[in-house]
Amino acid sequence: MISIDPYDISAPDESVRTETIQKPQPNSDPLEILESDRILDTSCVGHGKDKAVLFSGGDDSLALTHLAMEKGWADVVVHLATNSAIPENIDYVRRVAKEHCWPLIIISSPVELDTFSYRYGFPGAQEHTAAYHSFKGRQLAYLYRRRSGGVKFISGVRKLESDRRMKNISAEVQYSDATSGGNFTGWWVSPLIHKSDEWVHKYRRKHDLPRNPVAKQIHRSGDCQCLAYGNRSEELILIESEYPEFGEWLRNVEKRTQEYRGRIHILEDEFPDVASEVARLRKQTRPNPMKMTILKENFPGVYHDIISVSRDDAILRGQMEPTNYIGHGGMSSDDLQRLVASADQSQATLCETCGDGCSLSSSAVERQIERAEQAYNQTSAVQEELPGITKRDARPIETSQSESGEGDNTVQTTLL
Structure with missing residues (x-):
């Protein structure tokens, strides 16, 4: 896992006297061969690995990742660790990558959930963009810089899946600019933009792709639990029921x-x-x-x-x-x-x-x-x-x- 240096902006210890409970960690170990930041340092072969498919662990990203790797659209699978993921989600991402021999990069955000919430409070729908910048956008920017601006990110976003995710996506291939309201700066490719729920389900069944057990339990990917769009009386209670720690x-x-x-x-x-x-x-x-x-x-x-x-x-x-x-x-x-x-x-x-x-x-x-x-x-x-x-x-x-x-x-x- 690539860890971006965290921001040195923690609050004084005495300003928070509530005892800190340690965050549960994944049970899986890093994949020794497949999971490495050295994947990015292959400039001796052409221009290196510059096409990355984003794999959150959700149903759409599973179908897209399999499709992109099978078709040769992507060189590497990237998982953006948000520091608020249910641990079993990363276990699943590693297991699927190992089964399919996908080169995998896991890169963690430099911002912890409590650092964000101390500064801004917890995000709601209106603050989702700020949360995205903190928990995912910085990793995308890091990868973008490592490849000198040439990396292209392949995303599983769909029009029919969620209007709120489509806020900054208007075409299958487009250039995003963070200075103009985008989530990051770089190329954004969305092959599933016009695909339906039925297409995603059929694709997973056809290729016998194992569904994320976290998605089965809480009905969505477990990669980020800032709950910007969540309802605490429903989703938080469900998380506590299925993943009490x-x-x-x-x-x-x-x-x-x-x-x-x-x-x-x-x-x-x-x-x-x-x-x-x-x-x-x-x-x-x-x-x-x-x-x-x-x-x-x-x-x-x-x-x-x-x-x-x-x-x-x-x-x-x-x-x-x-x-x-x-x-x-x-x-x-x-x-x-x-x-x-x-x-x-x-x-x-x-x-x-x-x-x-x-x-x-x-x-x-x-x-x-x-x-x-x-x-x-x-x-x-x-x-x-x-x-x-x-x-x-x-x-x-x-x-x-x-x-x-x-x-x-x-x-x-x-x-x-």
């Missing part, structure tokens, strides 16, 4: 994310000016450090106050934001509202019993009211000159901020 790890990532981002939200609630300065300072270094790292280096007193917040209170604050739940992207607005409301109710219970969380909640609410009143006062003079606009029309909008410093897609309306 992996499900426990996902829940642990979620809990640690809620603690870390809960502290960020408390910083924004309690020290808004400091939070703004932290957001500004972190943009001066690339890759951008974590906000808590910048806070520790530049505002040690405030950092101490934020770190002093109990683990449970930090988690509770984190649970008040929808993006801090894995698998929120596929939930209905009503279900998501109920999920967040349960954390709000827990916070309210603490306040009623004079718990530690009371000051965190009340001071944050007070500041929101103050900001809403200020915004209202600033706009009231203009409203008086515009007939037909009433005071009830003046409702300032606040957008929740991500670790990246950019607004996420959760818009909260402050009611006066």
